[in-house]
Amino acid sequence: MAAGSHDMAGKPARARKGDAAVTTVVVMRLYIAGGAPNSVKAIANLQAICEQHLRSSYRLELIDVCEYPQRALDDGVLVTPSLTKVSPGPATNVIGNLSDTGSVLAALGVRARAMK
Amino acid sequence: MAARSRAAPKTLSKVATGVSGFDELSRGGLPRNRTSLLLGGPGTGKTVFALQALVNAARIRRQPGIFVAFEEHPAQIFENAATFDWRLPALAKDGIFFLNAQLSPAAVQSGDFDLGGMLAILGAKKRELGAQWIVFDGIDVLLALLPDPGAAMREIYRLRDWLSNNDLTAIITTKTDSDESAAVNYGFLQFMVDCVIRFDRRLEQSIPVRKLEITKYRGSDFAAGEFPLGFGPAGMVVAAPEMAEIRHEASRERVSTGFAALDSMLGGGLLRGSSTLITGAPGTSKTTLSGLFAESACRRGERTLYVSFDEGGERIRRNLTSVGIELDAHFKSGLLRMYSGRTDQVNPEEHLARITALLREHRPRCIVIDPLSAIAKTGALSSARAICNRLIYRVRDENITAVITALVDGDDPQAEATALQISTIADSWIHLSYLVHGGERNRALTIVKSRGTQHSNQVRELVLSASGPALADVYSSGGEVLMGTLRWEKEAEESARKQRRRDEYGRKRRELESAEADIAARIAALQLELDRQRAELALYARDDEARQASSGRLKNERKRLRSVAAAAGTASAPARQRTARTSTAARRNGNGGRESRHGG
Numbered sequence: 078m079a080a081g082s083h084d085m086a087g088k089p090a091r092a093r094k095g096d097a098a099v100t101t102v103v104v105m106r107l108y109i110a111g112g113a114p115n116s117v118k119a120i121a122n123l124q125a126i127c128e129q130h131l132r133s134s135y136r137l138e139l140i141d142v143c144e145y146p147q148r149a150l151d152d153g154v155l156v157t158p159s160l161t162k163v164s165p166g167p168a169t170n171v172i173g174n175l176s177d178t179g180s181v182l183a184a185l186g187v188r189a190r191a192m193k
Numbered sequence: 194m195a196a197r198s199r200a201a202p203k204t205l206s207k208v209a210t211g212v213s214g215f216d217e218l219s220r221g222g223l224p225r226n227r228t229s230l231l232l233g234g235p236g237t238g239k240t241v242f243a244l245q246a247l248v249n250a251a252r253i254r255r256q257p258g259i260f261v262a263f264e265e266h267p268a269q270i271f272e273n274a275a276t277f278d279w280r281l282p283a284l285a286k287d288g289i290f291f292l293n294a295q296l297s298p299a300a301v302q303s304g305d306f307d308l309g310g311m312l313a314i315l316g317a318k319k320r321e322l323g324a325q326w327i328v329f330d331g332i333d334v335l336l337a338l339l340p341d342p343g344a345a346m347r348e349i350y351r352l353r354d355w356l357s358n359n360d361l362t363a364i365i366t367t368k369t370d371s372d373e374s375a376a377v378n379y380g381f382l383q384f385m386v387d388c389v390i391r392f393d394r395r396l397e398q399s400i401p402v403r404k405l406e407i408t409k410y411r412g413s414d415f416a417a418g419e420f421p422l423g424f425g426p427a428g429m430v431v432a433a434p435e436m437a438e439i440r441h442e443a444s445r446e447r448v449s450t451g452f453a454a455l456d457s458m459l460g461g462g463l464l465r466g467s468s469t470l471i472t473g474a475p476g477t478s479k480t481t482l483s484g485l486f487a488e489s490a491c492r493r494g495e496r497t498l499y500v501s502f503d504e505g506g507e508r509i510r511r512n513l514t515s516v517g518i519e520l521d522a523h524f525k526s527g528l529l530r531m532y533s534g535r536t537d538q539v540n541p542e543e544h545l546a547r548i549t550a551l552l553r554e555h556r557p558r559c560i561v562i563d564p565l566s567a568i569a570k571t572g573a574l575s576s577a578r579a580i581c582n583r584l585i586y587r588v589r590d591e592n593i594t595a596v597i598t599a600l601v602d603g604d605d606p607q608a609e610a611t612a613l614q615i616s617t618i619a620d621s622w623i624h625l626s627y628l629v630h631g632g633e634r635n636r637a638l639t640i641v642k643s644r645g646t647q648h649s650n651q652v653r654e655l656v657l658s659a660s661g662p663a664l665a666d667v668y669s670s671g672g673e674v675l676m677g678t679l680r681w682e683k684e685a686e687e688s689a690r691k692q693r694r695r696d697e698y699g700r701k702r703r704e705l706e707s708a709e710a711d712i713a714a715r716i717a718a719l720q721l722e723l724d725r726q727r728a729e730l731a732l733y734a735r736d737d738e739a740r741q742a743s744s745g746r747l748k749n750e751r752k753r754l755r756s757v758a759a760a761a762g763t764a765s766a767p768a769r770q771r772t773a774r775t776s777t778a779a780r781r782n783g784n785g786g787r788e789s790r791h792g793g
Contacts, residue, residue, distance in 0.1 A: 110309035118304070142310040146317035149310065155294050156335070157310025170297050172338070176304030184301040 103135040103185055104164045110157040111143045115174040119158035122175035130187055162186070205412045208362055211249025212242055213549060214431030214583065218416040219407060222246075224387045227411075228356050228363040232383075233392025238403055238422060238429055239366040240270070241277075242390070243328040245428040246364060248279045251288035256325040259290045259318060261311075264331030267291035277428045290322055296338070305340050308348050312355045319359060326362050332382075333367040346381050353385045387411040393419070400540045402576055405431060421576035423542020427553070430546040432576065432583040448559070448594050451489030452482065454664035455623075458653070459643055463621060466592040467644070468585050470615050472601045473625030477636055478655060479598040481662060482623070483561040484513040484520065486596045490559035491523035498557040499531045500548055502567030506531030509563075517661040530555045534567075541568045541580040549587060559594045565615060566599040578614055585618050620644040625655065638664060 107123055109116035120139070127135055142149040142157055152161070160171040162185050169184045207221035216222045223229045223246065231239040243260075250256040262270060270291070271281045285291050294311070315327070329352075339345045356363050367382060369391075383389050389409040394401055404419040421432045447462035450469075456462040463469055463486075471479045483499075490497045499520075501509055509531070510520045523529040532551055534544050552560075562584070569577040588595045599615055616622050622641040627634040636655040654665040 108310060110307070110313055113307055113309040115305050115307050116309070122304070143313040146314040149314050150292070150318070153293070153297075155292075155311040155314065156296070156306045156308065156338075158306060159310070170300040171303050172296065172300055173302050173304035173306045180301050180303045184303075 101134070101165045103131055103162065103187065104138075105135060105185070106138040106140060106152070106161045106163060108140045108142055108149055108152070108154045108157055108159045108161070111141055113157065116158045118174040118176065119160070122178070123160065123181075126175065126178055126181055130182060131185075160184075207413070209249065210242070210246035211253065212245050212429045212431060213427070214420065214422070214433035215242075215405070215429075217433045218420060218431060219388075219410065220414055220416075223362060223364070224411070224413070225362050226360045227387040228353070228365060228385070229388035229390065230382050230386040231364060231366040231390050231392060232369050233366075233405075234369060234394060237392035237394040238405070238424070239392050240265075240330050241274070241424065241429050242392070242405075243330055243364040243366055244270070244274060244281075245277075245279075247289055247326050247328055248281070248284060248428070250326050250362075251284055252279075255288075257288055257290070257322040258326030258328070259292060259315060259322070259324050260328045260330065261292045261294045261315065262330050263294045263334040266295060267293050276424070276426070278426050279428065290318055290324070292318070294335070296335075302338060305344055306338070307344075308335075308351055308355075312351065316355070316359065319361065324361065327356075327364075329363070329365045331368065332365050336367075349381050349385060383409065388413075397576075402540060403542060404576070421542050421579050423540065423544070423546040423580075425543070425546020426550040427546075430542070430549055432542065432545055432579040449489045449493075450482070450596075451485035451487075451492075452662060452664075454653075455482075455638070458640055458664070459621065463594055463596075464644075465594055466589060467620035468589060468595040468597060468618070469621040469623065470619035471596060471598045471623045471625060472616070473598070474601060474627060477625035477627060478657060478662065479600075479625060480509065480563055481513065481516050481518070481657065482625075483563045483596050483598055484509070484516075484518040485662070487529060487559065487561050488513075488518050488520055488523070490594075491520070491528050494528070495558040496556055497523070497529045497559045497561070498548075498551055498555050499529060500551075500560065500562045501531065501533045502536050502544075502564060503534075505533050516657055530557065536567045541577045544568060545580045545584055548584060552587065552591060552593070557593055560588055560596070562595065562597045564598040564600045566601075581615055582618060585615065616641075628652075 105123075107119060109119060123137070127137070140148055140152075140154075142154065149155070154161070156172050158172070158174055160175060160181070162169045162171075166186055169186075171181055171184045175181050206225040207219070207223065208225045209216045209222040231242060233239050247258040247260055250258055260267075260270075265273075267285070271285070274281050281289075292315070318324070319327070332352075336345045336348065339348060352365075365382065365386065386409075388407070388411065391406045391408050392403065393405070394403045396402070403422045405422050406419045407415045407417075416433065423430055423432075446465035447456075448465050449456050449462045450459070471482055473479050487497050487499050499506065499509070506524070510524065513520060520529055524531060530551065532548065534547070536544075548562075565581055565584070568581060585595070585597070597615060597619065621643040624639045624641050626637050626639070628637045636657070637652050638655045639652045656663045656665050
């Protein structure tokens with residue numbers, strides 16, 4: 078896992094292209110603690126959720142608090158892993174390794190996609 | 194290996210917390226660079242304790258610290274601590290870093306998490322500040338979010354390792370009233386830490402009483418048992434008993450009680466720095482004696498603190514004025530400080546904290562606590578006892594001369610011994626009582642004990658008047674002390690006897706004087722008589738001379754006539770001879786007759 082803060086999904090969001098469920102780009106931050114087991118799990122879980130439900134219409138910033146503790150403090154994040162949805166709508170937080178997909182989607186304000 | 198090195202620490206070093214009383218109980222404070230756990234229900238004082246240790250370290254030793262608040266927002270903590278003189282907002286800018294670790298109520302949980310990130314953040318902050326202390330306040334809030342006890346245990350181990358790698362003196366607080374799973378957690382917490390302090394709060398006679406108990410202290414001796422605690426301006430105060438080692442310097446200086454008669458009964462006054470207990474039933478003038486002591490202390494220019502309960506300072510000053518004790522001027526000059534506590538709502542711990550704060554603020558040399566027994570009215574007797582002891586030792590530590598009163602029911606001084614047990618710690622004990630005898634109640638004063646002093650053990654009668662109190666001599670008759678009317682009767686009888694003796698003497702003297710006068714008068718009369726006699730005698734003598742002279746003339750004349758007559762005859766010669774004989778006898782009678790006439 079690469080440390081530091083970077084965008085995981087660099088591709089531009091393909092909004093409104095045959096997909097009514099996703100209308101806006103979801104902006105998220107995932108705070109992790111280096112290679113801690115829960116952090117590793119969280120990244121994997123989030124990647125899966127994004128793949129399945131958000132396609133490419135999201136932006137994710139990954140922050141390793143071991144390297145950027147001040148950033149985490151400024152953002153008011155303490156426990157890891159922790160996911161913050163920055164936009165759209167009001168900011169929401171999900172803590173944990175994101176193993177419960179339903180609650181993550183609810184927090185992100187995304188309706189679960191029907192199966193492929 | 195690791196376990197062995199933990200079990201036998203090289204040298205256990207301690208850091209004072211600044212929590213008055215606790216540092217004595219723990220023989221020096223919390224273990225340095227180790228973790229202590231504070232357990233207890235909500236509102237038991239865990240947060241205040243932890244914060245106070247941090248404040249003390251930051252203010253006194255300039256050791257920076259970190260406060261991680263899981264339960265309350267730092268702003269809320271500042272507000273709660275605003276009653277203490279800690280100036281937290283200023284410290285928060287320099288000295289203590291407050292971390293708001295509350296999870297947003299909107300946060301959703303999805304799966305397991307850990308403290309790895311938080312510890313990384315705190316580690317960075319610690320290095321930045323050079324922090325030596327850390328407090329995790331309300332860690333149970335965080336642990337409760339972990340999905341299972343196994344995860345909680347794992348995080349506790351993670352925390353332990355992090356703490357032991359970071360050389361931090363740590364305090365973790367956790368609530369104990371949570372559910373069963375939390376109980377498992379704090380069971381583990383207790384295992385991993387070096388010191389465990391339990392806090393408790395319960396209602397005793399509908400007044401909340403807080404207590405703390407050290408239940409574990411690795412490698413250290415500590416005072417066992419529960420100790421009451423309260424809050425004062427400087428924070429938490431624990432009513433710890435005095436340590437076994439007593440280090441009060443013994444003074445030989447005498448301090449006046451303000452009551453000369455009592456001073457002399459005490460062999461010159463109270464010893465400087467000693468504490469004197471005055472016990473008595475209501476109205477036996479305990480306050481008057483307290484007032485006298487306070488007044489004389491102020492007159493000597495000594496700062497004095499007058500603590501009263503359930504009666505305002507102004508009323509006390511007014512009442513004392515009626516027996517000639519003037520405290521107003523000293524109060525106005527600031528020499529005398531008065532504190533009046535209410536016992537109906539405030540618990541003893543709080544009084545202790547407030548009085549302790551006043552001791553620090555006013556720095557008195559003399560103190561009056563009137564009546565200390567009022568403390569026992571509130572809360573539990575056991576904690577009141579501990580607090581009274583603590584207070585007395587505190588006062589003695591500072592070499593303050595104390596007069597403490599205690600109300601006892603009835604006239605038996607031993608009743609005190611079963612109540613607050615102050616009498617065993619006090620250096621002197623004066624008991625005031627009413628002696629009921631012959632249908633009267635009179636105030637009596639007895640010195641029950643006075644350490645380091647020769648004292649009178651006689652019961653004296655205390656008489657109050659507008660000019661102040663006085664101790665009357667008592668009459669013992671047949672082993673019984675007489676007071677009041679009986680004393681008065683005895684006194685009256687005594688004075689009547691004196692009067693009689695005086696009268697008798699006077700009478701005798703007058704008798705003797707009159708006898709003397711009588712004799713003198715008689716002497717004077719006799720003298721007069723004598724003078725008169727002498728005068729008479731003199732008269733006779735002159736008479737006689739005159740007669741002799743005249744008889745001489747007569748003889749000469751007769752001679753002349755005889756010679757004339759001789760010529761005529763010698764017939765008249767015998768008559769001439771008789772006349773000469775008579776004049777000799779008269780002269781002799783003038784001497785002898787004086788004796789015979791006055792002989793009777």
